[in-house]
Amino acid sequence: MKTEQDHSISGYFYNGSSSARQKVVLRIVQKTSLSDALFIIEHEDLTTQSFQSHEVSAQDLSGADSSLQMGPFEFEPLDGQALRQLSDNLDLRLFKRSYLFKSLFIGLCVTAAAVFCFFYLLIFIVTPAITPTIANMLPEDILDKPSEVSFKQLERYYFKPSTVFIGRQQHYIDTFYKTYPEAKQANLKILFRSADKIGANAMAFPNGVIVVTDDFMELVASPDELNAVLLHEWAHVKHQHALQQVIQHSIFAAGFFMVAGDLELLTDSILDIAPALLVSMQFSRSMEQDADNFAIKTMKEHGKDPSVLADMLLKLHMSGLDEEHIDDENQGLGLFSKLLELLSTHPDMEERVEYIKDQSI
Amino acid sequence: MSEDIQCQFTGKGKSYFRIWISNIFLNIITVGLYMPWAKVRTLQFFYSHTYAGEDNFKFTGNPWKMFKNRVIALLVLGILSLCSQFISGFENLVSVFVMLIMPWVIVLSLRFYARHTRYRGVFFQFKGTVWGATQVFILFPLINVVTLFLLSPWLAKKHQEYICNNYYYGKTPFELQVSAKTYYKMFMFITLVTIAGLLVSGLFGAIIDRFFFFLGLYITFFAVKNIFALQLKKIMFDHLNIKSFRFKADYQDSPFLKIAASNFILTLLTLGFYFPWAKVRTMAYFTDHLEIRGDSSLDEFISHEVENVKALGEELGDVLDIDVGFI
Numbered sequence: 001m002k003t004e005q006d007h008s009i010s011g012y013f014y015n016g017s018s019s020a021r022q023k024v025v026l027r028i029v030q031k032t033s034l035s036d037a038l039f040i041i042e043h044e045d046l047t048t049q050s051f052q053s054h055e056v057s058a059q060d061l062s063g064a065d066s067s068l069q070m071g072p073f074e075f076e077p078l079d080g081q082a083l084r085q086l087s088d089n090l091d092l093r094l095f096k097r098s099y100l101f102k103s104l105f106i107g108l109c110v111t112a113a114a115v116f117c118f119f120y121l122l123i124f125i126v127t128p129a130i131t132p133t134i135a136n137m138l139p140e141d142i143l144d145k146p147s148e149v150s151f152k153q154l155e156r157y158y159f160k161p162s163t164v165f166i167g168r169q170q171h172y173i174d175t176f177y178k179t180y181p182e183a184k185q186a187n188l189k190i191l192f193r194s195a196d197k198i199g200a201n202a203m204a205f206p207n208g209v210i211v212v213t214d215d216f217m218e219l220v221a222s223p224d225e226l227n228a229v230l231l232h233e234w235a236h237v238k239h240q241h242a243l244q245q246v247i248q249h250s251i252f253a254a255g256f257f258m259v260a261g262d263l264e265l266l267t268d269s270i271l272d273i274a275p276a277l278l279v280s281m282q283f284s285r286s287m288e289q290d291a292d293n294f295a296i297k298t299m300k301e302h303g304k305d306p307s308v309l310a311d312m313l314l315k316l317h318m319s320g321l322d323e324e325h326i327d328d329e330n331q332g333l334g335l336f337s338k339l340l341e342l343l344s345t346h347p348d349m350e351e352r353v354e355y356i357k358d359q360s361i
Numbered sequence: 362m363s364e365d366i367q368c369q370f371t372g373k374g375k376s377y378f379r380i381w382i383s384n385i386f387l388n389i390i391t392v393g394l395y396m397p398w399a400k401v402r403t404l405q406f407f408y409s410h411t412y413a414g415e416d417n418f419k420f421t422g423n424p425w426k427m428f429k430n431r432v433i434a435l436l437v438l439g440i441l442s443l444c445s446q447f448i449s450g451f452e453n454l455v456s457v458f459v460m461l462i463m464p465w466v467i468v469l470s471l472r473f474y475a476r477h478t479r480y481r482g483v484f485f486q487f488k489g490t491v492w493g494a495t496q497v498f499i500l501f502p503l504i505n506v507v508t509l510f511l512l513s514p515w516l517a518k519k520h521q522e523y524i525c526n527n528y529y530y531g532k533t534p535f536e537l538q539v540s541a542k543t544y545y546k547m548f549m550f551i552t553l554v555t556i557a558g559l560l561v562s563g564l565f566g567a568i569i570d571r572f573f574f575f576l577g578l579y580i581t582f583f584a585v586k587n588i589f590a591l592q593l594k595k596i597m598f599d600h601l602n603i604k605s606f607r608f609k610a611d612y613q614d615s616p617f618l619k620i621a622a623s624n625f626i627l628t629l630l631t632l633g634f635y636f637p638w639a640k641v642r643t644m645a646y647f648t649d650h651l652e653i654r655g656d657s658s659l660d661e662f663i664s665h666e667v668e669n670v671k672a673l674g675e676e677l678g679d680v681l682d683i684d685v686g687f688i
Contacts (some may be wrong), residue, residue: 014482019531020660021481062408065417074482076416096543101383104375108634113384118389 007086009077012141014042026068026075037092039068058094068094092201122255123329131247135240143218151205154195162192162292164217175223176230179302183234188232192217200352201320203344206242224300228295228309235294241287285348292352296359307360310353317349320331365653366606370648371417372410374638380406381637385614390617396426408478410647414659420486422477464494483664489527497523514544521597530603531664547592555585566684587621598651604662606655612647620646 007028012021037053041134051070058068065080078081087094101107155162162169169192177184189209200215210233212226220226236242296306401424408420428617441455468491477488497519505512518541525537562577591612598610624639 015483017664018660019481019483019662019664059405059409059419067419069421074479097610101379103384104379104382105385107382109377111382111389112388114386 003197009074009079009082009086011077012301014074014076016074021076024075026077028086028090029090030092034067039070041073042247053092056094058087070359082281094236098150109214111241127248127251130251131244134247135243138243140240141207143246144261145243147205147207147209147242151207151211152211154211158195158197159193159211160195162194162217164192164214167281172223176227179223179301179304180231182298183230184284186234186238188237200316201265202229202233204236206237206240206310208237210234210237215319217314219312219319222308225312227304228306229312230297231295231298232291232309235291239287239290240296241291245287245341264352288348288352292356296356300359307357310360313356366653366659367415367647368414368639368651368653369412369541370410370645371412372406372644374641375617377406378404378637378642380666392562394428397424399428400424407644411644413480415657416481419479420477421479422473430519452536460499464498465491465499466632467494471524471527480530481662483662485529486529486531486665488529489523493523493527505597514548515541517548518544518594521593525597525601529665531662533602533604533662535601537597537601539596543600547596551585551592553591554588555581557585577602583622584618587618591617594647605657606653609652609654610648611652617646 007030008025009028010023010025013024014021023044024041026123027042029040039051039053039056041051043049056068056070058066061236065076066082066083067074067076083094086092101110171188177189191209191211192214193211194214196215198213200213200216200219202210202216203211204210210230212229216229217226270305292309295309299306299309367513384395384402387395388399389393401420401422404420404422408418411418436584441458444455468487468489471487473491475485478485499514501512501516501609505516517678518539521539522537525535528535558577562574565577566572566574595610595612596606601608620642622634623640627635628639
């Protein structure tokens, strides 16, 4: 039985001190096992250098010509693929592994499944579970400064003093606090502003400022209707929805970076926008629902009919559609926004209105 | 003896696809811990398929070291951002701090990549100073803002000079000798292309539909971005030499734009799965159209003493998303 095998490959030897190369022959002497293999470099002047197998390493170069590194030295075979073949034949295991997935198709399926599971877990399980904990850890006033800044910007560029009579403004505010006394402790600041560019809207800032636009007030038929919307906005402030959204976006961005960070997908394509958009839509939907629920519950506690919130939502929606209709006539880029609207507002709005009506009965 | 050395990229999209897909998979199941290994595998693939003449490049970075430094870098950044959340006024301090250490991070990063790149048994090295990086990456850009960006071409020159003239193959320095005029000419060309693109988009928008205006804007932006990147590389290579070797880049705008556009569309249509092929095609274009001309032998480059550089800067740069590539 043959116990000693002897194989040689010719190639170039770099001594690490210059880019000059010498023609050499690499002889691999394998005794009984891999740990015994000896790598001998035979120079043309008949001198030799030998290396133990633990001193020798090769990179998996995925089809490129491979070479052997021995400390500062390097051996490059004339035939680039010869080393890999020899390593396979002698079972030298110079190349630790070739590919994780033997079959490309299986690799694709497994990876797609893993990506899907990862984002599913991240979006629907991990993020909702840890967001409240993080929100509690952060100081309550953390978004006060940012909301002041954005309020000031809106004040400068979009808001004008309200045309609603001051006495009427005060009457509405008084009615709100009289009907819902618990809101007094919430440190809310209800403001009326004229804002043509924004249209009919009510918005809440994380620091407790709630702005109601004049266009919105035109839609309001009774104090109850306004109160319903104020309760909804208060819920956004009370439940720290803005902060939660910031946290959720950060977690999602971190998760996305983890998967694709090194893969340049993030910077090289616009594909990353789509999931972020979908996710933020999903989150804001659940938050709207949460705010609706709070408003419904509070109204019921005070013996009010929650369906006014649904009425208000419908009115808002209709006024929004009117404006868009006007816009579309002098704007060709309506298709995309319509598509987005189809995806977001329509089913959302109908769902919300139906839900509120259901709760009112 | 004259040697014309043709550069060549031999990687195939399919081989990179296999690496890419298993990297994604392992990144996910290890919650991102695999990233340094993924990075090393990717770099090894691209380096070893890049040939200058008969010989390929090798990336010899050690993923374990990179992993340790990544952990340290992430910890430092995590502590900093936590502090800035809780201590008011601290966030300004942190951003100043990050800006101040940025040049140091860039230098360490450049050094790391250089010293782990091997060609014909000899390693590269980067000898740029932190002060040099501070000038190029912080001071000059500030001056550029004050002068309404009129110095942008000059800044591009300074940027490339800083990187190239501090790059060494063993003990031999690279030299970039180029006049500011070359950069100003290129920027003029880019400006003209932008204006032409805007005019055409405006015309289409006015005649047909506003949609075409936005489409035109996007196409203009895409074309300008790619032409700019290509021309910057071309200027660098065409004025770069080492010893008596000169580089010559045969980069043309329209064939490159065709590659970039088809890459973009195919990546979009395949929901990102074409990405590995796209990357390989881009690399192949850059490499295959590069030639090195010289009248001495490739044997004459002497190695330098190899010292140990921490990979920390490189990983910090990675976390901070800094990328200052040489090629």
